[in-house]
Amino acid sequence: MESKCNNLPFLILMQTSKAIHEQIKEEIAKNKLGITEFSVLEVLYQKGKQTIQQIGNSILISSGSMTYVIDKLEQRGLLSRNACLNDRRVIHVILTDDGNELMKKVMPIYHEFVNHMFDSLDSDEAETLVQLLRKVRNEV
Numbered sequence: 001m002e003s004k005c006n007n008l009p010f011l012i013l014m015q016t017s018k019a020i021h022e023q024i025k026e027e028i029a030k031n032k033l034g035i036t037e038f039s040v041l042e043v044l045y046q047k048g049k050q051t052i053q054q055i056g057n058s059i060l061i062s063s064g065s066m067t068y069v070i071d072k073l074e075q076r077g078l079l080s081r082n083a084c085l086n087d088r089r090v091i092h093v094i095l096t097d098d099g100n101e102l103m104k105k106v107m108p109i110y111h112e113f114v115n116h117m118f119d120s121l122d123s124d125e126a127e128t129l130v131q132l133l134r135k136v137r138n139e140v
Contacts, residue, residue, distance in 0.1 A: 009136075020117060027113050031106055036061060036069050038106075044079060044095045045103040051090055078102060 021035070028038045039059040044050060047058075056066045070093060073079045078099035084090035095103065118126060 023117065024110075024113070027110070028106075031102065033106075036065070037073055038110075040066070040069055040073060040093075041078060041095065041099060041103055042107075044093060044099070045107065049092045049094045051084075051092060055093060073099070 025035050028035060031038075033041070036059070040055055043055050043058045047054075050058075052063060052066050052070060055070075056063050061069075070079065070081070074081065077096055079093055079095050082092045082094065084092055121129065
């Protein structure tokens with residue numbers, strides 16, 4: 001017999017998360033980027049020079065997957081790798097001029113898109129949602 005999840009908050013959260021993810025994926029694809037590629041570029045755009053490990057920790061993917069994504073973005077000329085002068089084992093990743101130009105174009109559209117998804121919430125509802133999600137996250 002198949003059991004069914006009866007936790008409605010969980011189900012709605014997962015369905016909403018999936019719907020948001022799909023919409024963002026579709027929007028990002030307009031710039032010939034996947035979600036993970038965009039996430040790597042976003043970290044570098046927001047934080048500047050990072051190690052592969054720092055990027056992976058920020059977007060929660062494995063270092064093996066990170067190497068593949070960074071290889072693809074480097075081949076497209078959107079980022080570059082540079083050896084750390086103080087520690088040859090460390091490789092820093094930075095956006096190239098082309099990567100910066102792409103992100104300058106994409107980020108305002110992305111922020112507007114994300115903001116639009118939450119326009120139906122007033123400020124009190126948004127704050128309540130944040131508090132509730134943090135409460136659940138803190139239990140994990």
